[in-house]
Amino acid sequence: MTEVLVVGAGPAGLAAALAARARGAAVTLLDAADELGGQYWRHLPPQRPAARERALHHGWARFERMRRELEADPGCEVLTSAQVWAIEPADDDGRVGADGRLIDGGDRAVAGAAARAALVVHVLVGPVDGADRVARSIRPDALVLATGAHDRTLPFPGWDLPGVFTAGAAQALAKGERVAVGERVVVAGAGPFLLPVAASLAATGARVVGVHEANRPGRLAAGWLPRPWALIGAVGKAGELAGYAWNHVRHRIPYRTGSAVVAAHGTDRVEAVTIASLDRDWRPIAGTERRVEADAVCVSHGFTPRLELPIAAGCAITSDRFVVVDAGQGTSVAGVYAAGEITGIGGVDAALAEGAVAGHVAAGGSPTDAEISREMRARRTTTDFAGRIEASHGIRSGWTAWLDDDTLVCRCEEVPYGRLRATGDATCSTGLRSLKLTTRAGLGICQGRICGRTVEHLLGGDGGFADGVSTDRRPIAAPVRLAELAGASAPNRPEGHLRKETP
Ligand SMILES: Cc1cc2nc3c(=O)[nH]c(=O)nc-3n(C[C@H](O)[C@H](O)[C@H](O)COP(=O)(O)OP(=O)(O)OC[C@H]3O[C@@H](n4cnc5c(N)ncnc54)[C@H](O)[C@@H]3O)c2cc1C
Structure with a gap:
């Protein structure tokens, strides 16, 4: 029986696990979070359950069906609080190339079957802050990666003040804790994601004083209006959009296009922001700046x-x-x-369709099989949808005009824009690794998850780096204790620790 490991239990991973089970594979579904559902279906803490957990969610009934089916299925092992911290080539199989790619099917290959994965996936299972995480190393026949995205935020003067949140963090707090990040909140950035965030903020009691989409109406129209028939498959989104529009009317939330938060002000925390109109490349238009009082700002310029x-x-x-x-x-x-989102930002419907196709094919099916034809059709629609999101809302290069020399770019290592540029110019290096070492940008606790793409753009422009390095390369994908790395030699390793090597 094919063994399929699915990493990530958001919409894409859940759909993949179900589709793989439908084809008879033995499935392990794991997620670093302590609940299934990913970023889209978030849960209230178990200590504070609410009868209406589904509030602020779309498709909650569908999620509950998927979860029930997987949890009740003896052929699917579901692991939560299970962090994959590394993946490496299988070393018991002499036929794996130095880059980890399969040269042939190895001793597990079956004539006529799809090529097997030749990788070992290292997992730590247990609460992140607990001392007794259990190490597992899994060698699946097929691996489905559905690890999602996090939101991308461009820097601006004052973005390091308390009270400035990523829109994703604000959404997570609203959905997962029913907490609003402030009383008077400005939402700004680019993309449709700003709308559910404003809705959740309003529902949790915040006054949203404005939603600011950086793109101008011409670009939004050029991205969304052509070939309207291609959007028919995404008709469900129209109802969602209508709900957000009604939310704006009901809560009197102004929605402005071609404008952005270009600075946040305050001493100990945010007290006000400067909002400016932008040209089509997101450069602020001189003389349009205005100050707006706010005690919180939520910003998102897309996902990474x-x-x-x-x-x-x-x-x-x-x-x-x-x-x-x-x-x-x-x-x-x-x-x-x-x-899901690791293959393109297309929203939940794209993630569900892609997940189902991935699970089906990973378990030995073909994308041309009749059982998967509905998902293949949905995938075509959602691919078009993802293209429109990028065409209408993708980041434009003029945002760098928001920065001044003192604007922190890397908040972990406190590297301001002026120093980043000056150090880059002084070293004349064309390699990202040496630029990171000399500037320290991206070397802090978040390992460049927040600033990495920004640092790359500011130091390398669109051309990339001579050493081919990117800030997304993190061989150790999540923090691991030295004792956990040391494995058996860990002094506080309790009895019962399991190291399961799947041969
Ligand atoms: C903070 C946030 C809030 C969002 N809120 C909304 C919203 O309200 N409305 C909306 O339409 N869209 C929202 N989105 C976008 C939406 O979540 C996505 O369209 C959809 O969830 C994508 O599904 P996915 O399965 O690809 O990824 P996700 O739902 O992100 O699931 C990925 C899963 O992979 C797990 N994972 C990642 N790395 C590892 C690892 N190393 N080991 C183990 N597990 C791992 C994560 O814990 C996560 O559960 C939000 C996105 C973010 C980032």
Whole structure:
């Protein structure tokens, strides 16, 4: 029986696990979070359950069905609080190339079957802050990566003040804690994600004083209006959009296009922001600046995929930083599939469709099989939807005009824009590794998850770096204690620790 490991239990991973089970594979579904559902279906803490957990969610009933089915299925092992911290080539199989790619199927290959993954996935299971996480190393036949994305935020003067949140963090607090990040909140950035964030803030009691989309109406129209028939498959989104529009009317939330928060002000925390109109490339238009009082700001300029594991597995990545996949969601590495936001930012429907295709093919099916035709059709629609999001809301280069020399770019290592530029100019280096070492940008606790793409753009422009390095390469994908790395030699390792090597 094919053993499929699915990493990530958001919409894409859940759909992948179900589809793989439908084809009879033995499935392990794991997620670093303590509940299934990913970023989209978040849960209230168990100590504070609410009868209406589904409030602020779309498709909660569908989620509950998926979860029930997987949890009740003896053929699916579900692991939560299970962090994959590394992926490496299998060393028991002499036929694996130095880059981790399969040269042939190895001793596990079956004539006529799809090529098997030749990777070992290292997992720590247990609460992140607990001392007794259990180490497991899993060698699946097929691996589905569905690790999602986190939101991308461009810097501006004052963005390091308390009270400035990523829109994703504000949404997570609203959905997962029913907490609003402030009383008078400005939401700004680019993309449709600003709308559910404003809705959740209003529902949790905040006064949203404005939603500011950086793109001008011309660009939004050029991205969304052509070929309207291609959007018919995404008709469900129209109802969601209508709900957000009604939310803006009901709570009197102004929605402004072609404008952005270009500075936040305050001493101990945010007290006000400067909002400016932008030109089509997001350069502030002189004389349009106005000050708005606010005690919180939520900013998001799109999403950036979580690529640590695909890169560690050796998957090819596109120039705009998504995992390259074929019609069956197969990556460039045999036996490794990818689905959801790591292959493109298309929203929950895209994640569900891609996940189902990935799980089906990982379990030995084909993208042309009748059982998966509905998902293949949905995938075509959602691919179009993802293209429109990028065309309408993608980041424009003029945002660097918001920065002054003192604006912190890397908040962990406190590297301001002026120093970053001056050090880059002084070293004349064309390699990202040496630039990171000399500037310290991206070397702090978040390991460049927040600032990495920004640092790359500011130091390397659009041309990339001579050493081919990217800030998404993190061979150790999550913090691991030295004792956990040391494994058996850990002094506080309790009895019962399991190291399961799947041969
Ligand atoms: C903070 C946030 C809030 C969002 N809120 C909304 C919203 O309200 N409305 C909306 O339409 N869209 C929202 N989105 C976008 C939406 O979540 C995505 O469209 C959708 O969830 C993508 O599904 P996915 O399965 O690809 O990824 P996700 O739902 O992100 O799931 C990925 C899962 O992978 C797990 N994972 C990642 N790395 C590892 C690892 N190394 N080991 C183990 N597990 C791992 C994560 O814990 C996560 O549960 C939000 C996105 C973010 C980042």
